[in-house]
Amino acid sequence: MTAGSPKDRVTIVEIAAAAGVSKSTVSLVLKGSESVRPTTRDRVNAAIRDLGYVYNRGAANLRRAHSNMVGMIIHDLINPFCAELAVGIERSFQAAGYVPFIANTAESPVRQAEVIKLMREQGVAGLIVSAARGTPDDALDGLVAVGVPVVLAMRRLKGRRIPVVGPDNRRGARLAVERLLELGHRRIAFLGGYADSVVRAERLEGFLAALVDAGLDPAGAIHAPTTATREGGAQALEMALAQRNPPTAAVCFNDIVAFGVCLALRRRGIQPGRGFAVIGFDDVQDAMHADPPLTTIAVDVMGLGERAAQSVLRMIETGRNSAEDHIGAVHLAVRESCGGPISERLEKRA
Amino acid sequence: MTAGSPKDRVTIVEIAAAAGVSKSTVSLVLKGSESVRPTTRDRVNAAIRDLGYVYNRGAANLRRAHSNMVGMIIHDLINPFCAELAVGIERSFQAAGYVPFIANTAESPVRQAEVIKLMREQGVAGLIVSAARGTPDDALDGLVAVGVPVVLAMRRLKGRRIPVVGPDNRRGARLAVERLLELGHRRIAFLGGYADSVVRAERLEGFLAALVDAGLDPAGAIHAPTTATREGGAQALEMALAQRNPPTAAVCFNDIVAFGVCLALRRRGIQPGRGFAVIGFDDVQDAMHADPPLTTIAVDVMGLGERAAQSVLRMIETGRNSAEDHIGAVHLAVRESCGGPISERLEKRA
DNA sequence: CTGAAAGCGCTTACAG
């Protein structure tokens, strides 16, 4: 080993020797105990500084049989929505003195299973997971069984009572529909999203409920699932417009899909917001910078991340292995892609 | 403690008892040692399965005096560029059996100092940091001094020999300039970016060198620093166009700045790529979806992330506390924002 | 207010 390698780590016994006390006393000073005489404390602190002592949390965790490590498993960190979620989570954990492991599963349940195992072995005190698509329902049973606090972000796991933190998908979709109804639209499509997505199911549910409440026949609403990508959005729009009685407006699974829808519209020479109204979901950062700026359902993702972290923190600290779901508020961010009241031009196209 | 709490963790001694062997043998089985008789091995593995044993890496790390934890400190995880970097890093570490801690500093050197301390205490075996703006040059000296492998991503630290992994900023800027020269532009601006940014300095250097090589007077190039945001880009463009002899094209600090420049152009009724040529840097995912699609210098960020991880992995495994810099290849991704050969219209505006 | 001792769950020589 080279000089200065981690092997040379100075420990509390060396501090104890230098300060002329026992290592118990050093430990006490380290945790800021009141019961150490100030002069002793100062001596110990001086030694700590002089010798460049670095606290070994691993050893402490082992001895105390609990750790300050927490895990977060994210299904797609490159997605800005997820990145914001991760930042919110990370921030809260950090502030509480916990250090977060992160794993990006890239929507792979296999990878996810590996990292869950690894995090268990590492001894995380709690875990937040935004589950990969296709996650088996029992993926987290092992952790839950041994009492490790787990909170799901965004995506619910069927048949399990694991607490979930996510936006109010039903209400968001409803708000979007109501806006379009106000503008005079009667043929509104729900576009895009993976068929097996729980989030899509919730949004679709709100969408359909709003149509029914308005006395419209939900059977007429077009809603073919697609990948949740720009391509998927473009494809969904094409399918919708190919129908006999094409829609004049769409609520999209999310903003990315909405971008694809706008793209496809422009390719057809239709101006989003003028020839066709589109509303997204999530309000990702690019939504306001898009052309045209995207009307969408705004979600405070970072806030949801913070919420999720606080939830597991509370579970860790109370020892209770359950928590309430948290359904975050959403609101309609009106921009240009949904246009104004339905135009003559749209009527004629009908 | 509730039943099933982490306290009840089953340990190797219980496995040993169940399998009728000593814990040394269990340990040997765990690490797949060849020297355990197959029948014994099977008995141990059966016990492991039956009792639901989970390996405690914390304890192992303590005993072996080295850890499988690594850290990554990212200056802005919400930035898609950084997110991709993080994903590349995470992926490589994961594949090598290391588990990565992540910290997002949100460009705060104070936060950064805290997380560096925390990661040291946690005993990371290595660290990758994309330093926050304003990071003091000695920020990593402590880690380096005790022999923890550190690699910088993207941003070099002055006066230190810490290995850096990043794109070829000089060459990228040169490629951009050369393209614009080919198209007939002679008054080319460098727009945006923080004044104190090392990356900006490198890109600017390449930019100026290319102008000089073409026999153009670099003194004429306009290059006021701004924030590296859309707003900064818009502002930079306005300043540039306010000059006596305004430019007809711009190389931007990065894609985000370029988006801002395009925005400001459109606000003035100028079509990017027709009335004014703009080239970005980084090739973030949105660049190709922008309107118009952005010509930019493509950087393989995820690849750089993987590279950085491999670099610290090698340092960890060889015990050598140094490594070569890695300057990643870049290339020009030609799209519409830089237009074709300079138009009559541009000539007249001159 | 401080110290001696035990122990957290592993791994690592060292015997046999």
Next chain:
DNA sequence: CTGAAAGCGCTTACAG
């Protein structure tokens, strides 16, 4: 091929 013993760096009762 397997076991007994020591020890990684801490914390935690327990004495004094």
